[in-house]
Amino acid sequence: MYRPEIKVLDCTIRDGGLINNHNFDHKFVKDVYRAISASGVDYIELGYKNSKELFSSEEYGYWKFCEDDEIEKIKEGVESNAKVAVMVDVGRVNLDDVKPASESPVDMIRTATYVKDIDKAIFMANHFYEKGYETTLNIMAISRDRGLELTDALKQIEKESHVVAVYIVDSFGALYQETTEELVKRYKSILRNKEVGFHGHNNQQLGFGNTIEAIIHGANYLDATIYGIGRAAGNCPLELLVGFLKNPKFDIRPILDLISKEFIPLREKMEWGYIIPYAISGIMGEHPRAAMALRKSDKKENYREFYESLTNTGLD
Amino acid sequence: MYRPEIKVLDCTIRDGGLINNHNFDHKFVKDVYRAISASGVDYIELGYKNSKELFSSEEYGYWKFCEDDEIEKIKEGVESNAKVAVMVDVGRVNLDDVKPASESPVDMIRTATYVKDIDKAIFMANHFYEKGYETTLNIMAISRDRGLELTDALKQIEKESHVVAVYIVDSFGALYQETTEELVKRYKSILRNKEVGFHGHNNQQLGFGNTIEAIIHGANYLDATIYGIGRAAGNCPLELLVGFLKNPKFDIRPILDLISKEFIPLREKMEWGYIIPYAISGIMGEHPRAAMALRKSDKKENYREFYESLTNTGLD
Numbered sequence: 001m002y003r004p005e006i007k008v009l010d011c012t013i014r015d016g017g018l019i020n021n022h023n024f025d026h027k028f029v030k031d032v033y034r035a036i037s038a039s040g041v042d043y044i045e046l047g048y049k050n051s052k053e054l055f056s057s058e059e060y061g062y063w064k065f066c067e068d069d070e071i072e073k074i075k076e077g078v079e080s081n082a083k084v085a086v087m088v089d090v091g092r093v094n095l096d097d098v099k100p101a102s103e104s105p106v107d108m109i110r111t112a113t114y115v116k117d118i119d120k121a122i123f124m125a126n127h128f129y130e131k132g133y134e135t136t137l138n139i140m141a142i143s144r145d146r147g148l149e150l151t152d153a154l155k156q157i158e159k160e161s162h163v164v165a166v167y168i169v170d171s172f173g174a175l176y177q178e179t180t181e182e183l184v185k186r187y188k189s190i191l192r193n194k195e196v197g198f199h200g201h202n203n204q205q206l207g208f209g210n211t212i213e214a215i216i217h218g219a220n221y222l223d224a225t226i227y228g229i230g231r232a233a234g235n236c237p238l239e240l241l242v243g244f245l246k247n248p249k250f251d252i253r254p255i256l257d258l259i260s261k262e263f264i265p266l267r268e269k270m271e272w273g274y275i276i277p278y279a280i281s282g283i284m285g286e287h288p289r290a291a292m293a294l295r296k297s298d299k300k301e302n303y304r305e306f307y308e309s310l311t312n313t314g315l316d
Numbered sequence: 317m318y319r320p321e322i323k324v325l326d327c328t329i330r331d332g333g334l335i336n337n338h339n340f341d342h343k344f345v346k347d348v349y350r351a352i353s354a355s356g357v358d359y360i361e362l363g364y365k366n367s368k369e370l371f372s373s374e375e376y377g378y379w380k381f382c383e384d385d386e387i388e389k390i391k392e393g394v395e396s397n398a399k400v401a402v403m404v405d406v407g408r409v410n411l412d413d414v415k416p417a418s419e420s421p422v423d424m425i426r427t428a429t430y431v432k433d434i435d436k437a438i439f440m441a442n443h444f445y446e447k448g449y450e451t452t453l454n455i456m457a458i459s460r461d462r463g464l465e466l467t468d469a470l471k472q473i474e475k476e477s478h479v480v481a482v483y484i485v486d487s488f489g490a491l492y493q494e495t496t497e498e499l500v501k502r503y504k505s506i507l508r509n510k511e512v513g514f515h516g517h518n519n520q521q522l523g524f525g526n527t528i529e530a531i532i533h534g535a536n537y538l539d540a541t542i543y544g545i546g547r548a549a550g551n552c553p554l555e556l557l558v559g560f561l562k563n564p565k566f567d568i569r570p571i572l573d574l575i576s577k578e579f580i581p582l583r584e585k586m587e588w589g590y591i592i593p594y595a596i597s598g599i600m601g602e603h604p605r606a607a608m609a610l611r612k613s614d615k616k617e618n619y620r621e622f623y624e625s626l627t628n629t630g631l632d
Binding site: 228 | 492494518521522524525526532544553556560568569572576580590592596599617619623
């Protein structure tokens with residue numbers, strides 16, 4: 001698949017940071033930045049721009065806050081064409097903390113939102129746009145929110161915002177190809193002046209497959225992470241996506257090197273990937289939080305009981 | 317997806333046996349047989365019916381030969397509606413060793429073949445059919461053999477054989493959704509009286525996604541293995557397939573139990589799954605043998621060098 005419009009965004013540090021409270025050290029982040037830059041990937045997302053008034057900097061690492069100074073340290077001395085992105089959540093950022101783009105090492109700010117918060121999210125995205133950033137809106141938990149409200153939200157985004165892309169975020173790893181196809185087509189039918197993005201989760205080993213499906217139907221902004229790192233089941237593996245895309249600007253080798261040297265040992269210390277309780281929550285379309293709690297308990301391998309606990313929650 | 321015609325075949329013991337020379341002990345095989353039977357899966361494949369004149373029974377375990385007596389020991393005392401399948405390779409079976417179906421615990425014999433051996437394979441499948449077995453033809457290495465020869469082979473199968481299904485076997489884990497779709501449509505356009513089967517490999521984490529793609533376009537015979545076990549990257553995970561199919565005859569819980577109790581510890585001793593050299597050979601459309609050799613060497617994590625060794629084999 002070679003379509004020059006396609007942009008790949010690596011969110012290794014941002015989504016991987018959800019496993020370790022964003023506590024990656026600067027050397028590791030710089031190694032990732034260097035490999036992403038050498039591989040020709042378009043964007044690298046380093047974390048969240050959360051307010052230090054809401055989250056403790058003792059509890060969370062640098063990449064929960066993504067202060068410009070820290071990002072400058074990562075960029076320093078590395079030749080790169082990769083643009084830097086950060087993510088913000090509705091209600092968790094102090095807008096006054098965000099300098100104009102011209103004074104910041106950040107190129108893109110992505111606002112993560114649920115359908116129900118779309119008004120606030122559009123307001124925020126417009127605020128960042130006015131400060132000179134590229135912006136996106138990333139609609140989470142989409143497998144739950146596929147009704148009319150989503151259609152309305154997309155119409156509102158098309159009319160009121162200046163984002164370059166609107167993402168389908170399969171937070172629960174519950175989408176299959178047919179649901180992915182329907183969503184991409186609906187997005188494209190409404191968003192005439194904006195690109196469609198896709199962020200897959202890998203609960204059912206469909207992160208990559210659904211990303212291909214999204215590409216087939218016209219999505220051009222694609223998220224992935226090195227070796228699929230990310231909370232719970234993780235994400236679409238960047239190495240597979242780069243192997244699939246035929247654009248000659250990409251080079252898979254720096255990513256392979258980094259997996260050899262950093263990610264194989266890291267996986268021994270941090271858990272993500274194809275793990276049955278996450279597969280079960282994907283099959284059920286549930287948030288992974290119950291599965292994450294299970295993995296921290298002494299029942300971590302008790303899959304049948306976990307499955308039954310999710311199926312027997314009668315709603316009288 | 318609920319289509320009553322869909323049949324699921326578990327090949328855990330057969331394909332998993334490619335990792336350990338078919339040396340699973342009877343207790344393990346019986347545990348798998350019991351779980352598959354309880355889960356409502358339609359078929360269970362236990363191994364190869366290879367000739368003992370060609371392979372040493374000191375080097376290989378029982379499931380390389382699948383003698384009727386050994387299969388009887390597995391079935392004994394277990395309530396089951398699952399039919400038993402065995403696989404044969406062209407040229408590796410002594411046809412005289414195969415008793416009539418009425419005297420055997422085996423229900424189905426699947427003949428694995430390359431396109432080039434289709435004449436021999438049809439002859440063998442017809443031989444088993446005449447002995448009373450259900451039969452299939454499983455066309456291997458299909459990502460390499462997608463040209464006119466495949467079309468001709470399918471026409472010949474339609475005309476000359478009595479198989480219930482003809483499989484697409486993605487031996488190299490190289491298919492994507494679009495190639496899967498094209499193959500299923502081609503098979504269906506030629507095979508008017510036979511079902512289409514799909515056997516995916518998981519090199520690029522597409523075993524399950526491609527199986528869904530095959531289902532969407534009309535494949536009704538689907539292979540999978542528990543926890544994706546199988547040579548190299550392994551196969552479509554049975555638990556995901558059963559979680560996807562909505563036929564109420566299936567029960568995922570016995571499979572989850574078995575993964576907890578047997579497959580999590582087994583994975584510590586045997587290697588399969590998403591491993592970068594297998595992903596690379598899938599991306600390149602190569603047989604996994606070079607990657608398997610790498611994994612047994614002291615360069616097992618040297619991915620860049622391996623990648624370069626596959627790309628730099630100039631054919632002058």
